[in-house]
Amino acid sequence: MAQRRRTCPRRDQAKNCRLPLSEKIALPVFAIPKQLNHLVGRAMHLYRMLADGDRVMIAVSGGVDSLVLSWLLKEWLRKAPIRYELLAVHLDMGFGGA
Numbered sequence: 001m002a003q004r005r006r007t008c009p010r011r012d013q014a015k016n017c018r019l020p021l022s023e024k025i026a027l028p029v030f031a032i033p034k035q036l037n038h039l040v041g042r043a044m045h046l047y048r049m050l051a052d053g054d055r056v057m058i059a060v061s062g063g064v065d066s067l068v069l070s071w072l073l074k075e076w077l078r079k080a081p082i083r084y085e086l087l088a089v090h091l092d093m094g095f096g097g098a
Contacts, residue, residue, distance in 0.1 A: 052084070054082075058070050
């Protein structure tokens with residue numbers, strides 16, 4: 001019989017969940033964007049990554065990491081007090097797999 005994957009049962013327990021990282025990935029999807037949003041916002045503020053009128057180019061490979069970064073920056077553009085231009089770029093180098 002296949003072993004059932006353990007998850008933290010409630011959203012408010014996600015932060016204090018004591019499961020291994022490989023099992024935390026199975027947490028509900030709604031718990032991930034909130035934490036990522038917070039971390040990205042904190043880093044943007046702390047390191048002054050963006051200023052009013054900046055142009056931001058994102059290299060998008062089509063993988064999860066670049067798509068999530070694109071999504072987060074688009075969300076911040078919608079609600080941030082500064083205005084910046086966002087441009088996503090994909091360059092196919094022809095190395096296969098892309």
